[in-house]
Amino acid sequence: MFVSNNVLLATLTIVTIVTAQQPIDKIFFPENDTILNFANRVGEGEGTQAGSQDPLDSLLPTVRPQTLLTANGERCTCVPYFTCQPEPEFAEQNKFNEINVNYNPDSCQDVLDVCCRDADSLVVPMNNTPGELPVGRPRGCGLRNIGGIDFTLTGNFNNEAGFGEFPWTVAIVKTADGSSSCGGSLIHPNLVLTGAHCVQGFRKGQLKIRAGEWDTQTTKERLPYQERAVTRVNSHPDFNPRSLANDIAVLELDQPIQLADHINVVCLPPVNFDTRRTDCFASGWGKSQFGKAGKYSVIMKKVPLGLVASSTCERQLQATRLSSRFRLHQTFLCAGGERGVDTCEGDGGAPLVCPIGATSDNRYAQVGSVAWGIGCHDAIPGVYTNVILFRSWIDNVVRTLGFDTTVYDATQSAFSSLFA
Secondary structure (H helix, E strand, C coil), rough: CCCCHHHHHHHHHHHHHHHHHHHHHHHHHHCCCCCCHHCCCCCCCCCCCCCCCCCCCCCCCCCCCCCCCCCCCCEEEEEEEHEEEHHHHHCCCCEEEEEECCCCCCCCCCCCEECCHHHCCCCCCCCCCCCCCCCCCCCCCCCCCCCCCCEECCCCCEEEEECCCCEEEEEECCCCCCECCCEEEEECCCCEECCCCHHHHCCCCCCCEEECCCCCCCCCCCCCEEEEEEEEEEEECCCCCCCCCCCCCEEEEEECCEEEECCCCCCHHHHHHHCCCEEEEEEEECCCHHHHHCEEEHHHHHHHCCCCCCCHHHHHCCCCCCCCCCCCCEEEEEEECCCCCCCCCCCCCCCEEEECHHHHCCCCEEEEEEECCCCCCCCCCCCEEEHHHHHHHEEEEEECCCCCHHHHHHCCCCCCCCHH
């Protein structure tokens, strides 16, 4: 494992914590098991492999142009949306077009293609969105692009996020096979925040991150994703791989990510952030349902979630196979609990964000990262690492690595040279 500089100290600390916590863990689940494996078996046969992964690019996008007919019987060719003259109604909204994310065998087979008449085809693709750019847009971290940029979505009945709507969300990818089973968030152009369980045991050169991704099955977004190699993993020294207590890590990248309309850093909350919120979101590419039957999301999903008081969450988890002896560790917080609305396997480490500051800013701070849950989409809250508790630890890691902490501070980031 490639961890922070204090390798020996961190190792000794982890050994001490695990030893001290073993009796508590045995109450939660059998010896030599982990909370993640224990929770993942709910609703599955004992022989099912949890955590199976799908390659991020398992399908190739349509390459050969399709020729179709418009509703008026005119010939049109399927082309990427930004290579076709936008309709005036969309240009007025600073959009190119309308994209239907539902599969239709009679339409263009790549979700980001539109059927364009020859007269509307652009010889030189548009580099910027049409129409007038918003005046006086806020600057800094955590700015959500409500509904996404570039195009309006239709048919998004499964909580699909718009392109660039949550511009801090990244996928953590194995370099060996291109698979991804965890997410994270960009907190600085050089740094990603994720769960320690997502990166445990990985060595230098085995992981990379992908920022600016939306639909994993096509490369026809106007603004491309960016990938960077992970050069260092800074896991919390008290991370317990059995109970997932202190499940947090900061990843350092080999080169900075270039911020753009679809890529930005998230804000981190102050230690006194009010957690009585019902208007939060998790985002990522987790499975649509639990276990082998589930398929990883092709398009980034946004899951609306309310935060749940720890005492309430603990009682609900005690009503599951965890039993009444279960105690929720103080480094967790909970969210959700509405049937059918939940994060799932493959979302580990992905950000949970809540609004911060003026409502008109559409600014968000990350209060949690996906840790574990009992099944998926049931009426049981999901469990998240409480990022609020770790703000000081994150600040110390960032400063030790020589980076600026103001870029993710909601009150200071607008004045950072990064956004000048």
